[in-house]
Structures are given as structure tokens and as C-alpha cells.
Amino acid sequence: MATAATPVGVEPAPQAVDFCRLDEAIARYVRPGDAVHVMMGHSRWSALVRELARQYWEKPAEFTLIMASLSSLGAVLFRAGCLKKVVTVYSGDSFPVFTPNPVFQEGYASGAVEVENWSFLTFIQRLRAAATGVPAVVTGSVRGSSMTENEAYQEVDTAFGRVGLVAPLVPDVTLVHAAVADRQGNLAIAPPMFEGVVGALASRRGVIATVEKVVDDLRPWSSLVRIPAHRVLGVVEAPFGAHPGGVFPGPSGTRLPVGGYAEDIPFWVAAREASRGPGFEDWLREWVLEPADHESYLAKLGAARLEGLVLGAELPAPPPAEAGRAGPPTAAERAAVWLADLVERRIAETSADTVLAGAGLANVAAWVGVGHAKAAGHRVALAAELGLWDYTPTPGDPFIFSFANFPSSSMLLDTEQVLGNLVNGASFRSIACVGAAQIDRQGDINTTKIEGGPYLVGSGGGNDVITNADEVLVIGMMDRRRFIEKCGYVTSPGRRVRAVVTDLGMLTMQDGELVLTHVAPGPGALAERIAHVRDQCGWELSVSPRLEELRPVTAADVDALRSYDPEGLFLGRTRARAPQQDSKPAPNSTSNTENTGGKQSAHTS
Numbered sequence: 001m002a003t004a005a006t007p008v009g010v011e012p013a014p015q016a017v018d019f020c021r022l023d024e025a026i027a028r029y030v031r032p033g034d035a036v037h038v039m040m041g042h043s044r045w046s047a048l049v050r051e052l053a054r055q056y057w058e059k060p061a062e063f064t065l066i067m068a069s070l071s072s073l074g075a076v077l078f079r080a081g082c083l084k085k086v087v088t089v090y091s092g093d094s095f096p097v098f099t100p101n102p103v104f105q106e107g108y109a110s111g112a113v114e115v116e117n118w119s120f121l122t123f124i125q126r127l128r129a130a131a132t133g134v135p136a137v138v139t140g141s142v143r144g145s146s147m148t149e150n151e152a153y154q155e156v157d158t159a160f161g162r163v164g165l166v167a168p169l170v171p172d173v174t175l176v177h178a179a180v181a182d183r184q185g186n187l188a189i190a191p192p193m194f195e196g197v198v199g200a201l202a203s204r205r206g207v208i209a210t211v212e213k214v215v216d217d218l219r220p221w222s223s224l225v226r227i228p229a230h231r232v233l234g235v236v237e238a239p240f241g242a243h244p245g246g247v248f249p250g251p252s253g254t255r256l257p258v259g260g261y262a263e264d265i266p267f268w269v270a271a272r273e274a275s276r277g278p279g280f281e282d283w284l285r286e287w288v289l290e291p292a293d294h295e296s297y298l299a300k301l302g303a304a305r306l307e308g309l310v311l312g313a314e315l316p317a318p319p320p321a322e323a324g325r326a327g328p329p330t331a332a333e334r335a336a337v338w339l340a341d342l343v344e345r346r347i348a349e350t351s352a353d354t355v356l357a358g359a360g361l362a363n364v365a366a367w368v369g370v371g372h373a374k375a376a377g378h379r380v381a382l383a384a385e386l387g388l389w390d391y392t393p394t395p396g397d398p399f400i401f402s403f404a405n406f407p408s409s410s411m412l413l414d415t416e417q418v419l420g421n422l423v424n425g426a427s428f429r430s431i432a433c434v435g436a437a438q439i440d441r442q443g444d445i446n447t448t449k450i451e452g453g454p455y456l457v458g459s460g461g462g463n464d465v466i467t468n469a470d471e472v473l474v475i476g477m478m479d480r481r482r483f484i485e486k487c488g489y490v491t492s493p494g495r496r497v498r499a500v501v502t503d504l505g506m507l508t509m510q511d512g513e514l515v516l517t518h519v520a521p522g523p524g525a526l527a528e529r530i531a532h533v534r535d536q537c538g539w540e541l542s543v544s545p546r547l548e549e550l551r552p553v554t555a556a557d558v559d560a561l562r563s564y565d566p567e568g569l570f571l572g573r574t575r576a577r578a579p580q581q582d583s584k585p586a587p588n589s590t591s592n593t594e595n596t597g598g599k600q601s602a603h604t605s
Contacts, residue, residue, distance in 0.1 A: 443494020451488025
């Protein structure tokens with residue numbers, strides 16, 4: 001019961017933190033009907049979530065899951081049957097590529113699970129409103145999108161102008177994997193921080209944490225202590241408790257007193273593949289239901305696998321000696337080369353301070369463009385929504401959230417600092433590079449759901465950066481189901497879209513409408529190529545009277561892209577599409593050739 005000194009709706013914390021077993025933590029502190037927040041740092045999954053699924057398997061617990069990025073393993077909680085509602089930012093897979101997941105699609109379409117979609121910033125801002133005890137927080141995101149229909153969003157006229165407001169989002173309990181706890185229950189969180197800790201501070205009852213280790217004194221690492229003991233209900237010492245997520249032990253100067261470990265990407269991939277077929281039941285039984293406890297789960301993983309993950313955190317894989325793929329450029333590679341050119345040119349023309357790219361094809365192209373701009377002497381920082389600022393991408397590793405990128409960052413922050421204060425800050429000039437499942441003639445983008453069709457993935461940080469960046473550059477394969485007359489659902493408004501780069505040409509915003517301004521080079525006569533682009537567009541595409549031809553793509557261009565994505569996860573593995581070919585993949589296609597990174601933020605996850 002709340003006391004006079006306790007904020008309304010917040011229960012007082014226990015006098016002492018409970019150091020207990022995994023099963024005891026869930027049984028004691030999670031109740032049916034709870035709003036359960038799974039806090040998302042770089043450790044984006046935890047043994048606590050697996051135990052939650054075990055204890056409430058096929059029980060009508062009617063949880064509301066508050067989780068920024070569900071990723072493939074979120075399907076475990078859907079299959080457990082314990083969810084009533086999800087409040088989220090991203091409902092899709094993250095590894096090996098960013099794609100919709102059929103378990104989420106089925107759950108939302110059937111009505112078994114209600115979904116409430118937000119952008120990353122508004123998700124965090126709602127938690128911040130709850131943590132600070134205010135009735136609403138001002139936001140610059142989601143205006144002009146379909147997310148304004150959420151009840152927790154309002155626009156109001158004030159003496160300071162018209163503002164958008166988001167209401168508090170109050171979890172009952174927060175689950176987190178922290179790197180270390182002390183014996184009082186203070187928690188040190190490994191950077192980068194992603195959503196930060198406002199959800200932990202907002203929870204009515206408090207936090208349940210797994211940790212790699214409990215130590216006597218955390219004061220030598222006080223800069224990484226983010227959750228005070230009085231907000232903590234229980235602590236479970238569970239080494240590798242973030243698996244298949246990882247734990248970055250911190251920069252060399254402030255390393256935590258635990259060894260880190262890299263994400264187990266093959267495990268993520270296996271979960272994704274299992275969720276797509278009848279073998280999912282067997283996978284769930286093997287990895288969720290049958291291991292009697294966390295120790296049994298680790299034993300099943302095996303010492304060699306765990307040691308490999310530890311080594312992976314300390315010694316990132318060396319760059320490949322060569323790109324590893326031969327052959328002509330794919331359709332995606334042609335588009336990526338032209339986007340890289342545009343990024344480099346716009347950095348020079350605008351003196352941009354930062355470029356934030358959505359995960360997938362957009363980020364590989366942006367990496368090349370920013371690299372060229374830096375080599376030419378421009379001071380521009382690459383940013384990633386999970387909390388990376390001014391990082392250098394690692395050759396051979398196309399994942400924007402890779403461990404290998406952390407040590408190269410000049411700052412390891414969180415999503416709110418990167419998206420709210422830096423990329424979209426009033427004193428920074430920023431360029432956003434994103435993909436789109438659908439885009440219409442006004443530049444509105446949809447990555448959430450197809451009207452009358454399937455659920456896609458959601459906003460990630462896409463809405464935040466597209467709404468607030470100084471300009472937006474979009475990449476996508478040209479076809480009628482991607483380029484449509486009008487988006488039925490608007491994830492991100494098009495008012496800041498400058499250009500859309502495709503495999504067949506480039507569209508530029510002119511007087512509020514996308515117009516064909518550049519066409520891809522041959523084969524075929526110019527008139528035929530223009531006609532083909534217009535045929536692949538879902539609206540009556542206007543052609544600029546000053547139409548230009550894009551430059552030919554060279555072997556050196558392709559090698560630069562493939563140095564980051566040697567397996568072709570985002571760049572594609574098949575031959576380029578001929579201009580005469582009439583290929584029309586669905587907007588949620590998982591084809592490597594056509595994949596443009598449906599998640600625009602970082603996993604974003």
C-alpha cells in the first residue's frame with residue numbers, strides 16, 4: 001500500500017533485496033495480470049524471461065508485455081499463451097536480417113494479442129513520464145503518423161505553441177539483466193544502454209534482476225551503476241543470463257569486474273528459423289521447457305560454445321582478406337552505391353554533423369558514403385540508435401549493433417541521448433538513411449502493417465529520426481507493391497524526405513511529391529528505361545524535365561559494399577534484375593536480393 005511518502009500507484013520497496021533463485025524470483029514478484037516490462041539494454045533477452053514463459057506456459061496470466069524490441073525470441077512468450085497485450089516499438093526478427101515474424105503476425109491478426117505501437121523515443125518518454133511522476137511528457141515524434149491515434153498521445157495548444165504529449169507508461173515490474181550487483185542490490189548496467197533505465201525507475205513494485213556476478217563493492221564502477229538498491233526486489237546470480245544476448249564489459253578504462261560475452265547469433269538465427277515452421281514446438285521444448293533450471297540450460301549450450309562467446313567479446317573477428325563473393329552487382333548493390341554517392345554529396349553540401357542509418361541495406365550504404373566523406377576531410381559522425389556515437393563500422397560485420405563497433409565509438413550512450421539530444425538536437429545537422437516497406441508519392445513511409453494485409457515490424461527509431469532529421473534519404477527496390485499511391489498506415493511522415501534511391505533510378509521530392517529525377521544507366525534506350533520505372537511505380541510518376549542518368553556501378557564500388565557484407569545478407573546474392581524484368585516482391589519479402597532493412601531504426605532491434 002502506498003504511504004504518504006510514496007508516489008501514487010507506487011508500492012514501497014522491501015527493506016532488503018532478496019537474493020534468490022531464478023524460479024523463486026518470478027514466483028515471488030510477478031503476478032497474473034501484471035504489466036511486465038522487459039528492459040532493453042544491449043542485453044536484450046534474459047533467463048528471467050525464459051523462466052516467466054516456463055512458469056506461465058499456457059496459463060491465462062493476461063500479462064501486458066512492455067518490451068521495446070521483441071525480436072525472434074519474443075515469439076516464446078506469444079506461444080506460451082500468457083499475453084493479453086504488447087506495448088512495443090519493433091515486432092520482428094533481427095538476425096540474420098530484419099524481417100517480419102509469422103508468430104507475431106498471427107497473434108496480432110487473430111486478436112489473441114493486442115498491439116500498441118510506438119516509436120523508440122515516445123516509448124522511452126512514456127516511461128520517463130511515469131518515472132518522474134508527471135502527467136505527460138512533451139514529444140517531437142509521431143506527429144503526422146498513424147501512432148497519433150493511440151489514446152496515450154495528444155496534441156494541445158499552449159502559450160508556447162502546439163505540442164505533442166505522451167502519457168505515462170507504468171509497468172508493475174521490470175525484468176533486467178545487469179552485469180553486476182553489490183550485496184545491497186545496486187545494479188551496474190553494461191553499455192551501451194539502449195532504452196536506459198527509466199522503465200526500472202517507473203515500475204510500481206520494482207525490479208527483478210539477473211546478474212553475471214554479485215560483488216562486495218561497486219563503487220569503483222559507480223559510473224556504470226544505474227539502478228539503486230531501493231528499486232530492486234530480487235537479484236539472481238546467473239552467469240550468461242543474457243544469452244543469446246551479450247554483455248559488453250565496458251571500455252578498457254572502466255571495465256566491469258566480469259568477463260563479457262558476445263551475442264550468440266547462430267542461436268538467434270535458429271530461433272528465427274524454428275518460429276517459421278512446425279519445428280517450433282520441438283525447439284521450445286528443447287530450449288525453454290525441458291531445461292530444469294539455468295544451470296541445465298548452460299550445460300545444454302556446452303562449455304565450448306560459452307567459451308567461444310567470451311572469446312568473441314574480447315577478440316572480434318578479423319576483417320576478411322577479400323569480399324568473398326564474385327559476380328555482377330545485385331539490384332540492392334546498385335541502389336546502395338547510388339545512395340552512398342548521395343550521402344557523401346549531401347554531407348559536403350550541408351556540412352552535416354551526423355548520419356543515422358536504419359539497420360540493413362541503408363546502413364551498409366551509409367557506411368560507405370560516410371567513409372568517403374571522412375576521407376575527403378568532412379567531420380561527420382555515424383550514430384546508431386542503441387547508443388553509439390561516432391563509431392567506425394567493422395569490415396566483415398554488417399550488423400549495426402555489433403559488439404565490434406562498441407570500442408570504436410567516441411561515446412557509448414542510450415537511445416534517448418542519441419535520438420533526442422544529438423541526432424535530432426537543435427544544434428546538430430543530421431541526415432537519416434532508412435529503408436521502407438511501403439512509400440507513397442508524398443514520401444510517407446509504412447513499416448508497421450499493410451492495410452488489409454500482414455503486420456510488418458513497426459517503427460523502431462525510424463519515426464523519431466524521419467520526423468526530426470534535417471533531411472531523409474530512403475532506399476528501396478522499385479516495384480508497385482512498395483511504391484504505392486497512399487500508405488494506409490503511416491509509420492513516418494514524408495515531409496522531411498529529400499530523395500528515394502532505387503535499383504532503377506532516383507526519385508526526388510519536388511513541391512510535395514516524389515518525381516523521377518535520375519534513371520539507372522542501360523541497357524536499353526533512355527525512353528524504355530523511363531517507361532520501365534514508371535511501370536514499376538504505383539502512381540502516375542512524373543518525370544523531371546532535367547532528368548539525369550546515374551553513373552555506372554564499378555567493381556570497386558561493389559567491393560567497398562561487400563567488404564562490410566561479404567555474405568550478402570543485406571546486399572543480396574543473386575544476379576541484378578534486368579530493367580525489362582517485372583519482379584514484384586511483397587513488401588514484407590525476406591528475399592536477400594530485395595531486403596532493404598524493414599526495421600528503419602537499430603533494432604533499429
